[in-house]
Amino acid sequence: MKISSKFSKIFEFLFIKHYKKIIVIPILILLFNTFPMVYNFYHTGKPFDLGIDITGGLKITIKSTNIDENVLRDICKVNCEIKKIVSLGKLSGYELYYPENINIDEIKNYLIQKGVKEESIIIGKFSGKVGMSLFKTLVIILIIGFILVTVVVYYYFRSILPAISITFSTFMDMVNILGTLTLLNIPISLITVTALLMLIGYSEDSDTLLATYLYKRQGRLNERLKKAFQIEIKEDIAAAIVFTLMIIISKIDLIRTLALTLLLGIIYDVIDTWMFTGPIQRIIMEKRK
């Protein structure tokens, strides 16, 4: 009872009384998240760091903690990076990144000599040329996905307004995610782009919910909005539980990246949908009336 009355108060304060003012919050967040990308672009010529699967190089994963970190530093001196793999708060291995192709066998044999079991060593060699061309292909797929989604939303709501605002909200989510990942120094990999594609589905779900309650339901507007927000929060908590568990428990880099991108996505999606798209749609609806 207490939770629900507090929830009602917060909801009314933000989304009923001050719904025009809160538009500034997502804009500020968007600007804040754009800044690291602008900074990166100014210094490196690229808005964000790209992963080894796009830029090319060598990745050696050691699924063992039975090795002295000094040994790793010995083989990872110049142009090399060591990352620790942590699962459930415990160290479960290491990842070595080399930007150029080096002698794989030499490193593998050295690690085996130092007591690492052969089956604990996973080697990945990536070509920059191929990685970059796949990345560009994936970006094209993402753009086509965006266009198709806008068409579908337009078809269902027979109005350009929800179609554009839903697409724009999803676009804002993506920029925010990319900005946060850049700020956290996490490179963008092929799986990040796939997660963004997945996010279109998630993000559009919440936008559709809002648009349905705005345009297709009867009753007092405030009540309709409150109901839609309640549903959205319930959905997002369920999804956030899954994604947080994926980040904490998973030992697979790919799954962790996917989950982190989606977790960021649902957080930004609530902000962008309810503080930006929702208020703008309301303002336009009121003006039309």
Add this chain to the structure above:
Amino acid sequence: MKERIKKIFLDPYVFLTLILLILSLLWIHPNFKKGLVITYVLEDIPNLKPGYILKKIEGVNYTCTNLTNKKDFLFCSDKVGLNTTVIIYYEKEILPYLYKTESLPISLENKKLSDIIDVDEIKQTNLKYGIELGGGVRAILKPERNLNNKEINNIKESLELRLNVYGVKQVDVSYIIDYKGRINFFVEIPRGSIKEIEDLIKKEGKLTARIGNKTVFTYEDIVGVCIGNPECQKVVFDGRIWRFMFSIYISKKGAERFAEATKDLEIVCPYTYKTRCYLNETLDLYIDEELVDSLRISADLKGKEVDSATIEGGHPNKEVAINNMKKLQAILSSKPLPVKLEITSIQEISPEYGKEVSNNLILLFLLAVVAVYIYLAFVYRNPLILAALLFVCFSEIIITLGLASLIQWTMDIASLAGIIAAVGTGVNDQIIITEEVLRGKKETTSEIKEMVKKAYFIVIVGFAISIAALLPLIFSPLVFLRGFGVTTLLDLLVGVLITRPAYGRLLEKLLGKK
């Protein structure tokens, strides 16, 4: 109550969900059997078929019972020996999960049991696992120039044949076309090391046989390669190293060139008692202009049309010798590649790591389901709603996996990520339906039906949006991400066509009062 349960089970959507759930479990076929599955049987034994489960091998002096891996089988095959009779005990599945035990005596004449049958570990399910879950090597190969469709297919066939002959099953060779139309081949094999794969696929495989400077025959003259037949393929220990030899068969034209090239050669007898005499030149075999073997030519072949040659090699380690022989057989029996392929990306994952990943994913999945349901129990506090949610969510996952198994889809990490994503969307849709049903405290079945109908609008729009977002990925040339698109699509289809309506009907019947 009885009437209500009857109504639930007779509802067409709930009934369809149950039927598909049962069928999916059969398609996935979780297996708890012990033993080894027979994968190959020599044609001479018609009663024994691949797919049967080998339980016991009874030799004259040796019996093997606890067969759990291929090493056990090979050890047992060596122990029971040659020229004897063994009785094998096996189980055959006559109906799903219904097995009949039978035995069969097999006579081993100049053969080992491992020459007659081959086995593998029993798969836990019918699902095909990608290399992240089962271990293996994944490589991206770039041809040195642009290719036409015929060349692309030739390369694909050649690589598949090479890897199959080498003994790698479930080879997956596909190609990716990037946004500029450039082609890269994508090879995934469930076992092997980077070195082995490099040796196998980097070679164009152009064989040239020369005597002196004269080319006697080339890859175009090879009409057959002996593989697996003990009469023309041998691995023997010569007291120093393990020697392998196998025959290749040459066309009439090649044989004529051999006769022409050898007719004027001199005969030399290097041994004191002149027991063995040879010609003064060797037959040099080159693959991609790299000398792989120099064979001495027996004196009695001088000027004769020889239609076969024996390729030899050796290594101190038996396993390496066998692998080297298999590599040569694989390269020679497949068509040469029309262009050189450069390995641009390669990744190796051990089966042990694959197992660890699988266990981690199972743990993750179970914890995620439990955590979400604890949360939903806290939100709804209604056991009927929770039971319906759990049934529908569980059915959706099993039916998606069942369909993936039916279409023989390879479950890689991207595919599993797709299922997790789709399950998330499924839970979202169920929350929407539940919220609509609970909104305004509707009590009669017809009122609930009306609310479920309203919720379907959001579900259908969400489904159409997800399909629109996924379609470009499904039809994209990015094969390694297609799994994500396909499994998500399967799950979304199962959800929107079967399980979401079933969930709505369950709520109508469980919560409705009239």
